[in-house]
Amino acid sequence: MRSSVFFYPTLRETPQEAQIASHRLMLRSGMITQVTAGIYTWLPLGLKVLTKIANIVREEQDRAGSLEVLMPTIQPAELWEKSGRYHDYGKEMLRMKDRHEREMLYGPTAEEVITDIFARFIKSYRDLPKRFYNIQWKFRDEIRPRFGVMRGREFLMKDNYSFDLNFEGAKASYQAMLEAYVKTFARMDLTAIPVRAASGAIGGNLSHEFQILAETGESEIFYDVDYENLDVNTLTLDRLQSLYAAADELHDPKNCPVPQERLKTARGIEVGHVFYFGTKYSVPLGAYVMGPDNKQVPVEMGSYGIGISRLVGAIIEAHHNEDGIKWPESVAPFKVGLLNLNVKNQDCTRLCDDLYTKLLQKGVEVLYDDRDMGPGAKFADLDLIGLPWQIIIGPRSVGSGQCELKNRRTGEKIELSLEDALKRV
Ligand code: ATP
Ligand code: MG
Numbered sequence: 001m002r003s004s005v006f007f008y009p010t011l012r013e014t015p016q017e018a019q020i021a022s023h024r025l026m027l028r029s030g031m032i033t034q035v036t037a038g039i040y041t042w043l044p045l046g047l048k049v050l051t052k053i054a055n056i057v058r059e060e061q062d063r064a065g066s067l068e069v070l071m072p073t074i075q076p077a078e079l080w081e082k083s084g085r086y087h088d089y090g091k092e093m094l095r096m097k098d099r100h101e102r103e104m105l106y107g108p109t110a111e112e113v114i115t116d117i118f119a120r121f122i123k124s125y126r127d128l129p130k131r132f133y134n135i136q137w138k139f140r141d142e143i144r145p146r147f148g149v150m151r152g153r154e155f156l157m158k159d160n161y162s163f164d165l166n167f168e169g170a171k172a173s174y175q176a177m178l179e180a181y182v183k184t185f186a187r188m189d190l191t192a193i194p195v196r197a198a199s200g201a202i203g204g205n206l207s208h209e210f211q212i213l214a215e216t217g218e219s220e221i222f223y224d225v226d227y228e229n230l231d232v233n234t235l236t237l238d239r240l241q242s243l244y245a246a247a248d249e250l251h252d253p254k255n256c257p258v259p260q261e262r263l264k265t266a267r268g269i270e271v272g273h274v275f276y277f278g279t280k281y282s283v284p285l286g287a288y289v290m291g292p293d294n295k296q297v298p299v300e301m302g303s304y305g306i307g308i309s310r311l312v313g314a315i316i317e318a319h320h321n322e323d324g325i326k327w328p329e330s331v332a333p334f335k336v337g338l339l340n341l342n343v344k345n346q347d348c349t350r351l352c353d354d355l356y357t358k359l360l361q362k363g364v365e366v367l368y369d370d371r372d373m374g375p376g377a378k379f380a381d382l383d384l385i386g387l388p389w390q391i392i393i394g395p396r397s398v399g400s401g402q403c404e405l406k407n408r409r410t411g412e413k414i415e416l417s418l419e420d421a422l423k424r425v
Pocket of ligand 1: 149153154270271272306
């Protein structure tokens, strides 16, 4: 993509309304723009990141044996009356009426819709277990939308719902999701710590929140310092389970299983949440199956959310410096920024054009800054938008065949030949 064609309206000034780094950097790099309180348009640069995050989440959900569906954003009040949540949900729910005066709502979550689908189609224990998920916009009329996409009113969520014959099965689904979550967040270079959650409004017996450590986080958490050094690739299931168990017990500080020297407290951003809630929805919505003993039983359920749009902010909170974002490669909007220091110099531009073509041929995602601007502003923009690699080519490169390769994360710069730069990225 050529910068001259692309659209990323970067800002030099720090926007007044942004209190935390990720919000400031998302506005300044032209990833998002606010439409009204807590509601944003995702501009091309931001949308690329959002899509990459959604795809990582999708891959790990699929790998964990879940089936993707796409439920609507608008739901009928009727379903929520059946579960009893229509009146309980309160002002966070955006309610509306259609032309026939039927009460509708913009879905804040989808337990009712998916349980109703299950009830209509699945009748036998032989079809269990089943896990359905979707990646869809949700609306919650938050009392205080803030921190940009971190606490929006409209936000993108992955929500998965598991259906099992009994508690043992439900526990296995829960474990499968815990594992999928650890892998998902690790792929985004995030250390997400599962902490035992207080029973929330969805009302579960068992529930964990996944928290990213960040000073600007809204929750205070206690955790085992071992989490900071988890290597997901060598993680055994036993080890994972003992850490979860420890996280559970932390709820009860008197019997804390984590030795004092390993116990840490920090602030966290909640990026995911897993719940087991038994038959809370299956009973009122009629999701029963025929069991092996020919008796009808209500299915055991759980639900599993990931805040995909919130993750964009959370990743930036974890990966930035004063100059801008430092994207992990897996979610970067482009892998490489190619910077032409002097577009008026025809030889230099030819060199850049040539490298750009070669990068595209190799399938490398590259943003080519071919704009007619001073080098200072170009360097600043490239650091701000935080692509993992920068290749800098100037008039001197014409004679020497050398360019500069900068690693945005480490700040390390090296001089090397154009061919070597091509090989490196
Ligand atoms: P919070 O305590 O932050 O309000 P929640 O417990 O209400 O979160 P869940 O109902 O568990 O959230 O939703 C699943 C995930 O959706 C959360 O873990 C979070 O990452 C994300 N999420 C929830 N509310 C918002 C919001 N207003 N803006 C952006 N993401 C959100
Ligand atoms: Mg909430």
